[in-house]
Amino acid sequence: MSREAAKGRRSRRPEWATVEWWRRPAGPVYLASLVLSLGKGAWFTCWALFFLHSVGLSTAEFAFGITAAGVVGMIVGGPLGYLADRVGARETLVVLGTVQGLAILSYTWAHEFWAAVAVTCVMIAADRATPGIRIALLSGLTTGEERIKSISTNRAMTQGGIVVGALAGAYVLSLDNAAGYLGLIVMYGGTTVGCSVLLLRVPRVASLSDRKVRRRVMVLRDRPFLLITLFNGFLALSWGMLDSGVPLWITHHTHAPLWVMGVLMGANAVVIVLFQNRVSRAAEAVPGAARLGLWSGVLLAASCGIFAATYRGSGAWVFVLLALGAAVHVVGELFFVSSGFGLSVNLTPNDAHGEYQGMFATGQATALTFAPGIMTVLLVDWGVAGWFALAAVYLVGGIGTLGAARWAMRKPQEPAAETPIVPASAGEGQRGTV
Known part of the structure; x- marks a missing residue:
């Protein structure tokens, strides 16, 4: 084998398989x-x-x-x-x-x-x-x-x-x-x-203290971002839907064996590992991330309709519908996660990633906290009607994400209210307030 061919074979290796990548x-x-x-x-x-x-x-x-x-x-x-x-x-x-x-x-x-x-x-x-x-x-x-x-x-x-x-x-x-x-x-x-x-071992990222700067909290005054956080929380119920909602549904309203849930969750994880990076490329700019948020809501709502069709189902047909619902769901999840990455990062001022990501994570944490109870009420107590109620939540989340993102793009970026910290030797009375 020639030196050029050997070099070509090495170049086809995935990045993560190289020492330099790590x-x-x-x-x-x-x-x-x-x-x-x-x-x-x-x-x-x-x-x-x-x-x-x-x-x-x-x-x-x-x-x-x-x-x-x-x-x-x-x-x-x-x-x-x-x-x-x-x-x-x-x-x-x-x-x-x-x-x-x-x-x-x-x-x-x-x-x-x-x-x-x-x-x-x-x-x-x-x-x-x-x-x-x-x-x-x-x-x-x-x-x-x-x-x-x-x-x-x-x-x-x-x-x-x-x-x-x-x-x-x-x-x-x-x-x-x-x-x-x-x-x-x-x-x-x-x-x-x-x-x-x-x-x-990670290089230090300069903090506000390193730069001798104080500023007030910014994210609480960023209303478009807060709306995006809210609607992303609606879409984040998709995590609880697969973890607790679908197993409860299978147990109470279908005749499918519960072990099928392990297959669906395993397939979900494999798809995410293989395709999360590729889908996220469409979210590198705010408009693309906003569109992914809309389509996420549509796909997650569609998956609810497919799962509802398994009501009292049994045999091979219920397996097909569960697999189809899970496939549509995982594409919606990929879109939702990628949309969240693109919007939360691109709409954040460069010196405020911590507080903006902290607030954004609050919407998802809220969904994770209340999802088991919500899924129990909707999918166990309400039955098929619960799936359509959940689908409506996802549609609101998707449409709301697109609208809030467009508002954020129209809104002029507000500069951070920064105040230099004057060293104590220069006089405590000159130090700016937070």
Whole structure:
């Protein structure tokens, strides 16, 4: 083989298969996300049975605990995002990861109800705040088209890790004993702390403190962005729809075996890993991201209609409809996630990625918190009518995303209200107010 041919074969290798790709500034972020998602996939596959069988909580106590933790996660996203802008996204991620890891390790002794609730609130709060701040860090490390590509790559890494981790979690579930749960806790908590240390290899992104600048919170005055956050939260119910809604529907309103849900979720994850990067290319500019948001709502609504058609279904036909509904759903999910990346990043001032991503993540955290209850009421209690109500929510989310994005494009960008911090030696009386 000639030298040129050998060089051509090497060039066809995927980027992630090269050492140079992992050595880039964002490389440690990808690696940390991959490792953390392995533990996350394993943990959230079996944490319910851990609390019910190992800790000894009742189902009502477990439901109260995860709901309280979800509410805390909703509240802290914005403030922690602003803190990331103030002190640095990398530093905030390191601290959050360490706190989350220690909280996970605390499950080894927190076996009383209120202790378990407190630990879960800390763990979930850090878990919900971390993705937005990680996007802020990647946004600071990259520019232009590379920015959306790096964020979507991180999403694909995370999804792939969750799938593999879920398989490990299934093994722990098969054991269903204290030793298995203890090993998982130690593994997940230890790797979470270790990945936080790994992030110290990431180049530091200049913070407001580094630049000697103080400014007020900006995102709360950005009404188009707040509307986009709201409508993106409507679309984010698609995550809860697949995780809890479809399994509940299959159990209560079809004659299909529940194991088919594992096949649908596995296929969903594979499609996301393979195509998230490609779809995100259409969201590199605000108009394209806005259109993806609209089509996401349309496709998710269409998937609701297909799932509704499985009512009391059985045999091969119900399998076909479930597979078709899941296929339309995953395309809608790809569009929704890519739209969120493009809009939240491109509509954010360069020095405010932390607070904007923190606020944007609040909409998704709200959806994740209330999705199980919403899906139970709509799909178990309302039946077929619930699917059409959910479809209407998705259509509102898609149309609203397009309208709010167009408003944001027409609205002139408001400059940040920045005030230089005067060194103390120059006189405390001259320091600007926040």
